Amino acid sequence: MAVVAVGCLYAYLGHGEKHGIAIVGDLKKGLNPSSIHYLNFDRRYLPATIRAGVVTGLISMVEGIAIGRSFAIIKNEQIDGNKEMIAYGFMNIIGSLTSCYLTTGPFSKTAVNVNSGCKTPMPNVVQGFCMMLTLLFLAPIFSYTPLVALAAIIMSAMLGLINYEEMYHLYKVDKFDFAICMAAFFGVSFGSMDIGLLLSVGLSLLRALLYVARPAACKLGRLPNTSLYRDTEQYPGTMSLEGILVLQLGSPVYFANCSYIRERILRYINEEDAVTEYRTEHILLDLSGVASIDMSGIHTFIELIRVLKGKHIKLGIVNPRIEVLEKMTLAKFVDVLGKQAFYLSIEEAIQSCRFTMDTSTKEEAWGSSKTEDVV
Structure with missing residues (x-):
C-alpha cells in the first residue's frame, strides 16, 4: 500500500502522465451493470461461442x-x-x-x-469487499497509480517463489524436467x-509420447542360488539360460509402440x-508390467509368432494381467498360440x-541311434 500511495502522490503532483509515466488511467466509480439481458442463444453465434469457450476453458483449467498445485507443494498441502x-465454473457463470x-485464480494475487x-x-x-468500496468511492484516486508500482508489487511477491535449490536439484536428477522448468x-x-x-x-506431453513410443524392455537372468529373475544390466551377476531368452515388457502395448516392441524382441x-554358442529355442515374454493391449498389439504378437516359427523358436507368455488375458482370449490369440504356452511364473515357464528341450534332445538321439542300427 505504501508503494501505491507514494506512486499515486508522485504521479498526481508531478503530472506523471505528461512525462511518459504510464498510469492506470481514468477509472469510473460504480459496480458493473447486470448483463443478463445480453444473453443470446441464437444458433448463428453458438459455434463461435463454443469454440471460444472450449479454448478459454481449457487454458483456465490448466492455469488454475x-x-x-505449485502453491500446494510449497505449503505441503493437497x-x-x-x-x-467447480469453483471456477460457478465463479465465471455468476461473473x-x-x-x-473470464477469470481464474490469478498467479500474482495468489502469490x-x-x-x-x-x-x-x-x-x-475481505479483498472483494475492499474492492467494492474502492470502486464505489475511491476509484478516481487510483487512476494516478503508476503501472510500475503495480509491477513492483507483483515482482516482489514473485521473487520469493523462485526456489533455486529445487532448480539445481532438477538439473542433477533429470535434465528433461529441468528443461521443462526452464521453458515454463x-x-x-x-x-x-x-x-x-x-x-x-x-x-x-512430448515426453509422455516418447515413453509410449519407446517402452521399457529388458532381458532377465536368474540370480545365483535363487529362483528370482532380474534385469541383466542392473544385476550383472545374473545367469543366462541355455537356449531360453526371457524378456520383460514394462508398458502397455499400443499401435504407437507395437512395431518398436517387435523389432526390439527380434534384436534381442x-x-x-x-x-x-547356444541357439535360442524358446523366448518368454513377461507381461506382468503390461497394463493393457490393443488389437494392433495382438496382431503384432501374431506376426511375431510367424517370424519366430520360421526361426524354429517357440514363444511363451508369462503372467499376463487379467485385462490383457481377457482381450487375448476374445481376439483368439490364446487359440493361435496355444493354452500350454501361457505360464503363471517365469520359473514354471523355464521348467x-x-x-x-530335453524331450527333443532324446528324440533326436533315439532317431540317430535307430538310423545307425539300420545301417
Whole structure:
C-alpha cells in the first residue's frame, strides 16, 4: 500500500502522465451493470461461442490447476482438482451475469496472499469487499497509480517463489524436467502465463509420447542360488539360460509402440545368438508390467509368432494381467498360440521349456541311434 500511495502522490503532483509515466488511467466509480439481458442463444453465434469457450476453458483449467498445485507443494498441502473446476465454473457463470470477464485464480494475487500469510479463503472475501468500496468511492484516486508500482508489487511477491535449490536439484536428477522448468520460467518471464504453460505442458506431453513410443524392455537372468529373475544390466551377476531368452515388457502395448516392441524382441534374439554358442529355442515374454493391449498389439504378437516359427523358436507368455488375458482370449490369440504356452511364473515357464528341450534332445538321439542300427 505504501508503494501505491507514494506512486499515486508522485504521479498526481508531478503530472506523471505528461512525462511518459504510464498510469492506470481514468477509472469510473460504480459496480458493473447486470448483463443478463445480453444473453443470446441464437444458433448463428453458438459455434463461435463454443469454440471460444472450449479454448478459454481449457487454458483456465490448466492455469488454475498449475497455480494451485505449485502453491500446494510449497505449503505441503493437497488440492482437489474437481473442486477447483467447480469453483471456477460457478465463479465465471455468476461473473458473466455481471459484465465480468473470464477469470481464474490469478498467479500474482495468489502469490501476494501466500506471502501475506493467508490461510483460508476469507482474505478473498475481505479483498472483494475492499474492492467494492474502492470502486464505489475511491476509484478516481487510483487512476494516478503508476503501472510500475503495480509491477513492483507483483515482482516482489514473485521473487520469493523462485526456489533455486529445487532448480539445481532438477538439473542433477533429470535434465528433461529441468528443461521443462526452464521453458515454463522463461515463457512466463518473457511472454505470458499462457505461453509458459503451453511450453511446459507441450514438453511434458512430448515426453509422455516418447515413453509410449519407446517402452521399457529388458532381458532377465536368474540370480545365483535363487529362483528370482532380474534385469541383466542392473544385476550383472545374473545367469543366462541355455537356449531360453526371457524378456520383460514394462508398458502397455499400443499401435504407437507395437512395431518398436517387435523389432526390439527380434534384436534381442539376434544379440543373444551372437554372444552365446547356444541357439535360442524358446523366448518368454513377461507381461506382468503390461497394463493393457490393443488389437494392433495382438496382431503384432501374431506376426511375431510367424517370424519366430520360421526361426524354429517357440514363444511363451508369462503372467499376463487379467485385462490383457481377457482381450487375448476374445481376439483368439490364446487359440493361435496355444493354452500350454501361457505360464503363471517365469520359473514354471523355464521348467516347461527345459522339459521340451530335453524331450527333443532324446528324440533326436533315439532317431540317430535307430538310423545307425539300420545301417
